[in-house]
Amino acid sequence: MIGITRQLSKYFIFITMFSIIFITIISNVSINLFFSNYIKESRSRDDLKIVQYVEQVYSNNNGLNSQSLMNIMHYAYSEAVIVQLRNSQNKIVWSSGTPETMHNIMGGNDSNDNSLAFRSYPFNYKDSKIGTIDVGRPKSIISSIEDKQFLRTINIVFAAAFLFSVIIAILSSSRISKKFLEPIYLIKENAKLIKNEKYKELNEVRTNTYELHDLSVSVKELAEKLEYQAALRKRMTSDIAHELRTPLATIQSHIEAFMDGVWEPNSEKLTIIHDEIFRLTKLIKDLSDLSNVESDEIKLKKSEINLSALMNNIAESFEPLFISKSINFKKEIQSNVKLSGDADRLNQVFTNILSNAYKYTNENGIVRVGLKQLKDVIRVTVEDTGIGIPKEDIKHVFERFYRSDLSRNRGTGGTGIGLTITKAYIEAHDGRIRIESEEGNGTKVIIDFMR
Ligand SMILES: Nc1ncnc2c1ncn2[C@@H]1O[C@H](COP(=O)(O)OP(=O)(O)OP(=O)(O)O)[C@@H](O)[C@H]1O
Ligand SMILES: [Mg+2]
Known part of the structure; x- marks a missing residue:
C-alpha cells in the first residue's frame, strides 16, 4: 500500500513529463515536416522572383551584356543564391558564382555541406524558350545554420520547460494532495471517533469539493444515526430490565409468602402470579417476533378471513379491560368484510393497537374501533381520547x-416493540399504517389494506 500523497505526486509528475515529451516530439516533427514544406514553398516563390528578374533584364537589354550580367550577379548575391544560365543546347553559358562563392555568402561558417541544389526554370523571351535558368541554394535549407539553431533553441526551451514543469509538479502535487487530503484525514478521524462511540467529538469538515462534502455529510449522518441507536439501545436495556424485574419481583414475593406460610396459595394470588408469567411470556414473544421481522422476510400463512368476525372477537376480549378502566368502548365494525391474510398476525396487529389505546387512555376516556370497506381500501381505525x-x-x-417520554413517565410498562412489529406485519399484507395524534387530546391509528 502507498499513501495518497505519493500516489498523486507520481501521477502528477508522470502526466507532466509525458505531456512535455509529447509536445516536444510533436513540435520537432511538425517543424521538420511543415516548416521544411514552408521553406520549400517560399523558396519556389523566391526562385520565381529571380527568374522574372533575369528575364526582365534580358528583355530590357534585348540580350545579356556584361552590365546586365553584373546586375544579375549582384542580385544573385543579394538573394544568397547562385544563378546559372544554360543555352538551348543545355550548355552552361554563365554562372553567378561557384559553391565556394555560396559558402562565402553564407558567412563561411559551420555548414559542412558545400554542395548546391539547383532548380531549373525555362528561360523565356517573347513567349518562347531560349534556354534554362538554374537557381542554386545550399542543399539542405533546414540544415542551414539558422534552421539548425532554431530547432536546437526550441529543444533547449522544451528541455527547460520539462525541468521547470517537473519541479512545479513535485512542489504543487504535494500542496494539492495536501489540500485534498486534509478533509479526507478529518473524515478518517471522524470514522475512528464513531468507531469509539465518541459522537460528540466529531471534527467539522470544511471543503469546497462536492464529493468530499457529500462523504463528510454521510459520515455525520451515520454518526447521528448510530448515536441515536446507541441511546435507544441503552433505553431499551433499562426498559427490558424493568419489564423483567417487575413481574419477577411480584412472582418472587408471592412464592416467598406462600413458603413462609404468610399467604395461602388461593386462586386470587395464583391469578396474579399467572398474569405476571403471562407478561413475561409476552415480552419474550415480542422480542422473538422483533428479531424475526428484522432478520428475514415475514412468511404469512394466508387464507380468506372474515375481518369483521376477527375484529369483533378481539374487541370482545378487550371489553372487560375497558370496563375495568371505565373507558367508553365503541365499535363501528362493518359486517362481512373479507380479506386474504394471516389471521394470527392480524390478530396480533389489532391486539397491539387496542392494547396501546387501553394503556394510553385515562379512565372515563373513549376508545372507538372501526372497520369500513371503502372504494379502494379496507380501513381499520382505532381512535382514543388518551394522552396523545x-x-x-x-x-x-x-x-x-x-x-415517548409521556408513556415512559406514566409507568405503563412496555418496551416500544409493539408498533414496530405491527407495522412490519401490516406492510407484509401490502397495507399502510399511519398515526394522527395530538398531545393531551388523543390518538388515531389508521390502517388501510388494499382491496
Ligand atoms: N394510543 C396511543 N396513545 C399515546 N401514545 C401512544 C399510543 N400508541 C403508541 N403510543 C406511543 O408510541 C410508543 C410506541 O408504541 P409501541 O406499541 O411500539 O410500544 P409500547 O406500547 O411502549 O410497548 P410494547 O412493546 O409493550 O407495545 C409508545 O411508547 C407511546 O409513547
Ligand atoms: Mg404497545
Missing part, C-alpha cells in the same frame, strides 16, 4: 424500542 403523542415523537413511534 408529542409532535416530535410521532415520526419515531414505529422505530424499535422507541417510547
